[in-house]
Amino acid sequence: MQIGISPCCYALVPCAGIGQRAGAGGPKQYRVIAGAAMVVHTLRALLAVPRLAAVLVVLSPEDEGFEAAAGELLDDPRLWVARCGGASRAESVAGGLQALADRGVAPHDWVLVHDAARCLVAPAWVDRLIDACADDEVGGLLALPVADTLKQQIGAGPQARVAATVDRAGKWAAQTPQMFRRGLLQPALRQADERITDESSAIEALGHAPRLVRGDLLNLKVTWPEDFVLAERLLGGN
Numbered sequence: 294m295q296i297g298i299s300p301c302c303y304a305l306v307p308c309a310g311i312g313q314r315a316g317a318g319g320p321k322q323y324r325v326i327a328g329a330a331m332v333v334h335t336l337r338a339l340l341a342v343p344r345l346a347a348v349l350v351v352l353s354p355e356d357e358g359f360e361a362a363a364g365e366l367l368d369d370p371r372l373w374v375a376r377c378g379g380a381s382r383a384e385s386v387a388g389g390l391q392a393l394a395d396r397g398v399a400p401h402d403w404v405l406v407h408d409a410a411r412c413l414v415a416p417a418w419v420d421r422l423i424d425a426c427a428d429d430e431v432g433g434l435l436a437l438p439v440a441d442t443l444k445q446q447i448g449a450g451p452q453a454r455v456a457a458t459v460d461r462a463g464k465w466a467a468q469t470p471q472m473f474r475r476g477l478l479q480p481a482l483r484q485a486d487e488r489i490t491d492e493s494s495a496i497e498a499l500g501h502a503p504r505l506v507r508g509d510l511l512n513l514k515v516t517w518p519e520d521f522v523l524a525e526r527l528l529g530g531n
Contacts, residue, residue, distance in 0.1 A: 301346045301402045302423060303393060304339045304470065307385035308332055308409040309353040309378025322409045323358045324521065327528035330362035331515060334412040334528060340369055341416045344423055345405070347371045351389040353378040383489055387482045390475055400476025403432070406492050407470040410515045413527055414470075418509055422472055425506040432473035433504030434493050435512065436465040467491055468508040477501075 308322050322332040329337075332350070339348045352359050354376045366372055373396070377388035386406055393404065405422065407414065418435060426433045439461045447456035471492040473481075481495040489495045493503045515524050 300427075300474070301398070302344050302405060302472075303398055303402060304342075304345050304348040304405045304407055304419075305351065305386060305389045305393065306332070306335060306339070306348065306407050306409050307351045307378065307382055307389065308359070309351060309356070309385045310382075310409075320356075320358060321515065323362050326412065326515075326521060326524050330358075331412045331524070332359075332409045333362060333364070333366060335407065335409050335414060336363070336366055336372065338412075338414045338416055339407065339419065340366070340371060342419045342423075344420070345371070347373050349373040349375055349389055349393060350409075351378045351385045351392070352376045382491075383482050383485045383495070386492065387479070387485075390479045390482070393475060394479070398475055400474065400479075402475055403427075403472055404475050404478060405470035405472045406478075408514055411469055411512055412515060412524060413511050413513060415509070415511075418512060419470060422470055422506050426472045426504055429504050431496065431501045431503050432471075432477070433506050434471035434491075435468040435508030436505050437468065437508050437510065439464040439466055465505055467493060468512050468514075471503075473503070 310320060323330045336348060339345060348371060352374060356376065360367065375389055375392035377392055378385040379388055390404065422435055443459035443461050444455045445457040445459050446453050448454050473492060473496055478492055481499050485495050496503055511527065515521060
């Protein structure tokens with residue numbers, strides 16, 4: 294693909310997890326929701342965004358389920374696959390960024406990292422993020438202002454109790470996509486440690502302040518068994 298002077302946008306979907314918290318009996322991204330594997334809903338939404346030049350899926354080298362789940366999506370030339378996933382999200386994203394670089398994606402091009410488990414993402418929300426960040430020096434992420442009262446925990450499990458109430462003013466819950474230039478995100482992730490839980494936190498560790506772009510309540514991350522029930526209802530229209 295020819296890379297022009299103007300930045301292009303690419304999506305990167307880390308998809309190398311094993312889904313332990315979801316109780317799905319295997320990688321949760323392949324659990325069927327409303328007639329298709331969860332990751333298929335995610336990829337369909339991203340491929341419906343014309344401004345994304347390509348969507349790269351990062352798989353574990355041992356992955357044996359993607360091709361069967363993806364089906365006809367494999368015929369889309371904008372769907373790219375890289376089997377370079379690591380043990381952590383940061384490792385998978387870092388591997389994906391290198392795969393994009395190997396394909397000719399320039400340092401100034403934008404990469405929108407999106408969770409495979411956020412299968413309810415709408416193309417309009419991705420467009421909103423691109424519109425907000427296209428001229429930004431740093432980039433940004435979809436997020437929602439925290440509405441619930443926050444409690445600090447003490448203890449664990451059934452012994453957990455409230456230690457304090459946390460001031461929620463000015464606090465946001467991070468979502469994805471998170472949009473940063475490849476040439477900024479790649480070195481940021483090289484310095485990542487266990488405190489880095491998303492791409493924004495890696496950028497923040499370099500001293501930058503990513504832009505907050507309002508997301509949507511429905512852009513939930515399917516994590517726990519009950520989340521699958523809700524996603525089924527929303528995607529199936531029931």
